[in-house]
Amino acid sequence: MTHTPHRRGADRTEAIMRTTLELGQEIGYAKLSIEAVAARAGAGKHTIYRRWSSKGALLLDSLLSLNEPGLDYPNSGDIVADLRAQIYTAVDLLARPPFGPLFQALIGEAQHDPQVAAALNERFITPQADKTVARLKAARDQGQLSSGFDLDLAMAILSGPLYFQLLITQEPLTHEYVDRILHALFAGMGPQPQP
Template sequence: MTTPHRGAARTEAIMRATLELGQEIGYAKLSIEAIAARAGAGKHTVYRRWPSKGALLLDSLLSLHQSSLDFPDTGDIVADLRTQMYAALDLLGSPPFGPLYQALVGEAQNDPQVAAALNGRFITPQADKTVARLKTAQEQGQLSPAFDLSLAMAILSGPLYFQFLITQEPLTHEYADRVIHALFDGMGTP
């Protein structure tokens, strides 16, 4: 029988092997068998915990970021959005998270289970944090009562995902500043 500590250590070794191999050979060449071999585990051990390599990669990536994308609340919504967006861009711009997250989003297009898990465990919680912070700002009078919070979330994240996934241009802090400026200042009348 596996002890809880040994089970946690095995899980950590498998997730670490997933990230290492994913970074070395890429998601397309990644296999459960190779992950199991690197982690010193049987492939059946891996399959008992994860139904697919996409599900395993998602858990492995989520283990990296933990609460690094939580929102500060300094009382200045623009500064707080900037801080959070910079943290997200830094995470997406660095290996292993960025390249493997791109691959996972690609996998989600073909695997409904991976898509549902990615949305439920990462995308929706991050969007909810953004909307909650915007709502607090709205309640504090920093944003108009008519400000559409869900649309603002889409406007903030859409350009980042477009650049990250479609054009594959580097995500920079300057680009985040441009997005924030367009939302809060740049759309006003002259």
């Protein structure tokens, strides 16, 4: 048996993450095993365990490597248009393999593994939320939103229904649905009587 010379460090890291995404896309996260990733990547298991502490940690890194720069906000001056553009982009990312299904599975994993949950929040969720809040804050500072506008709650109302649809009802996310949420947030639901 001949051996291809062992390449080191970043080289191996990258190959393993690429294989993880490939294999995850082919057989799904549930059936993905570190054993199989190692075999397919031509890597020793040790080489994987040296870098990642669990399947979830490996997948998180692999997914983030797909989206290095993150989803950045335009700032055209029109807060609604900017939010819409950004959320469209996010929704499109989630609709497209391999990101969508694997990201969904990763959130699933986070429900069983606190380390994954923490890392996911720290590395993806919070940064995205922060950008949204920052964009909203800019609009409020510019007087486009009332001074009492609840930035965090607005972020939650923008995100929550989408995650609900992704994780719970598992129906496809549409631009039209994003529009309805945006409209409700900024124009109100129009409930006649005052509560």
